[in-house]
Amino acid sequence: MKNRRILFMLGILLTVLFGAGIGNIPLYAGDHKIITDMCDKKVEVPVEPKRIACMHCVSPEKIMTLGGGNSILLMAQQSPWAYRLYPEIKKAQSNKGVTPEQLRDMNVDFVLYTPGMTKESPYSKAGLKTVCTFNADTRPGSLDEYRQNFKRQISFFGALLGPDAKARADQYNRYFDRKVQQILSITSKTEKKNRPRVYYGGLHGSPLGSQGNGSVMHWNTEVAGGNYLPAALDDNHATATLQQVLLWDPDIILLSGYFDPSDDLKKNPDWASLKAVKSGKVYHLPRGIYTWDHASGEGVLLMIHLAKIFYPEQFQDWDMIQEMKAFYSEVYGKAVTDQDAERILNCLPPLSKEEASVKAGEAVPGTAPEQG
Numbered sequence: 582m583k584n585r586r587i588l589f590m591l592g593i594l595l596t597v598l599f600g601a602g603i604g605n606i607p608l609y610a611g612d613h614k615i616i617t618d619m620c621d622k623k624v625e626v627p628v629e630p631k632r633i634a635c636m637h638c639v640s641p642e643k644i645m646t647l648g649g650g651n652s653i654l655l656m657a658q659q660s661p662w663a664y665r666l667y668p669e670i671k672k673a674q675s676n677k678g679v680t681p682e683q684l685r686d687m688n689v690d691f692v693l694y695t696p697g698m699t700k701e702s703p704y705s706k707a708g709l710k711t712v713c714t715f716n717a718d719t720r721p722g723s724l725d726e727y728r729q730n731f732k733r734q735i736s737f738f739g740a741l742l743g744p745d746a747k748a749r750a751d752q753y754n755r756y757f758d759r760k761v762q763q764i765l766s767i768t769s770k771t772e773k774k775n776r777p778r779v780y781y782g783g784l785h786g787s788p789l790g791s792q793g794n795g796s797v798m799h800w801n802t803e804v805a806g807g808n809y810l811p812a813a814l815d816d817n818h819a820t821a822t823l824q825q826v827l828l829w830d831p832d833i834i835l836l837s838g839y840f841d842p843s844d845d846l847k848k849n850p851d852w853a854s855l856k857a858v859k860s861g862k863v864y865h866l867p868r869g870i871y872t873w874d875h876a877s878g879e880g881v882l883l884m885i886h887l888a889k890i891f892y893p894e895q896f897q898d899w900d901m902i903q904e905m906k907a908f909y910s911e912v913y914g915k916a917v918t919d920q921d922a923e924r925i926l927n928c929l930p931p932l933s934k935e936e937a938s939v940k941a942g943e944a945v946p947g948t949a950p951e952q953g
Contacts, residue, residue, distance in 0.1 A: 616740050619733070620696065620713035629743045630690045636676055636704075637695040640714050642871040643738040645670055646878050646913050647746040647753075654689055655679060661930035663870045666915045681707035697817075712741070715876060720795030720817055727800040732757060735878070749912075753878065756912050760881050761804055764888050767895050768806030777891050779807035780831035780857070781874070783840030783865075784818065788852070789826070790837075793819035797876050798835075805887035807833070823851055831857050833890065838868030838928055864890060869925040870913075882908055886926070901926065 613625050630649070635641045635656040642663065644653055650669040655676040664671055681703045684692060691710040694701050697717035704711050715734060721727035732754045739750025781798045784790030792798040793814035802809040810829045811819060834846065834857040842865050846852045857863055867886065871877040885904050889896045905922040909915045917925075924931065 616737070618713040619715055619737055622713060624691070624710065624712050626710070626712065626741065627690050630741070632688060632690045634676065634679075634684050634687075634689040634692045634709075636692055637699045637714060639695070639871070639876050640693045641670065641673075642877060643714075643735070644742065646870065647735075647738055647742055647749045649738075649742040649746055652742070654687065655684075660868060660870060660872075662868075662925060665931040666870060666909075666913075666917075681709060685709055714738070717817060721800065722795060724800055724803055727795075728757075728761060731876070731880075734876070753912050756908070757881050761884065764804055764806075764884055768804065768888060768892065771806055771892070773808065776806055776808045777832040778810055778829065779833045779835060779891075780810045780821075780826060780829060781835040781837070782811075782821065782826075783835075783837035785820075786839075786841070787820075788836065788840070788844070788846060788849075789821045789823065791819045791821050792874075793817060797880065798874055801874075801880055801884050802835075802887060804884045806891050807887065826852075827855070830855055832860075832862065833857050834863045835874070835887075836863065836865045837874050838866045838872035840865065842928060862890075865928055867926050868928050878912075879908075 612628055614628050615623055615625050617623055630652050632654045633640075633644065633649075633652050634654055635644070638657045641653055641656040641659060644650060645663065645667040650667045651672075653670055653673045655674045656670070657676055659670060684704070685707050689709065691712045692704045693712050693714045694704065695715045695717050696713060701711050701713070714737070721730050735750045735753050735757075736747075739747035779802050780791075781802070782788040782791050784792070791811040791814060793816040794812045796811075796817050796819075799809045799812050810831055811821060813825075814821060834855070836842075836846075846858055846863050847861075852858050866872070866874045866883065867879075869877075869879050869882075871879060873879045873883040873886070877883075882905060885896075885899060886901060889899060889901060902919050902922045905925065906917055906919070909917045920937070921931065
């Protein structure tokens with residue numbers, strides 16, 4: 582115990598002297614390490630966390646895709662595709678209604694929170710270690726800032742989870758940079774005045790629920806070569822008015838993966854006069870491991886998807902199904918079929934084994950073939 586204390590105090594001293602932990606480079610001290618979280622706070626965490634309480638919805642996706650799914654103790658309900666591709670997360674408990682005192686009794690390693698969406702103070706007051714994963718109160722002011730901030734978050738989770746996760750995070754960031762540059766090399770050639778005018782909605786169950794200036798959807802749309810109309814709204818989670826949307830009269834409407842696809846805007850008389858509705862250019866965005874229109878690792882796939890929607894001729898050689906299969910295999914180490922990719926694109930859950938067998942033309946076990 583004494584040796585561990587000496588090692589830890591040495592770690593603190595080195596942190597002060599050399600600024601260790603900056604740039605998501607952890608400083609190790611025995612079985613613990615010091616890292617810098619996404620609110621620029623230095624925190625001591627286990628070298629390999631085993632009991633993580635995720636109190637914000639984005640964190641589990643980052644953890645599982647970097648190979649740390651077994652370390653999640655509590656989390657919110659995840660998507661059907663998350664449970665299909667990462668079955669180890671099924672053992673995690675729901676975080677709904679769990680109090681800080683209950684978390685303390687569970688001996689969690691730390692609590693992951695997000696300012697602006699999760700209050701930190703109740704957990705720290707209960708004596709729990711808290712780690713900031715994403716600051717929803719701050720928004721990048723430029724595309725370059727967004728790219729650097731997003732990669733920093735991926736690197737942060739890699740540093741948090743351990744060496745294997747760090748290697749996966751580095752691989753993701755290389756893929757991200759490569760794809761963004763490839764897309765921009767095409768979309769940047771179109772002048773802003775000639776770009777499609779794009780509206781995004783569907784948050785909070787309403788087509789008027791949007792993301793405003795500096796948001797994830799703002800910058801994803803920018804990379805894909807669209808003029809993002811809700812950038813006029815100075816709020817991360819913004820609400821447009823119907824009058825604003827009618828005045829904008831967008832060329833293309835994008836709807837969140839959270840929006841109920843049965844709410845067909847084409848049948849809504851308030852939206853019927855819009856150019857995008859009349860031309861059939863209303864698109865429901867995919868939802869895979871996480872919904873693509875939020876701070877998801879799959880957001881790089883959304884950029885490709887949007888670019889193909891905005892510029893079908895320039896991106897006709899980009900096969901979306903193959904791009905998805907390559908991404909899930911190369912970056913996440915998960916094999917998805919053509920059928921899986923099609924269902925993710927269409928916001929559909931995985932087929933059961935029996936349904937998949939039928940789709941593949943195979944006999945379902947336990948049933949007799951039809952007689953001719």
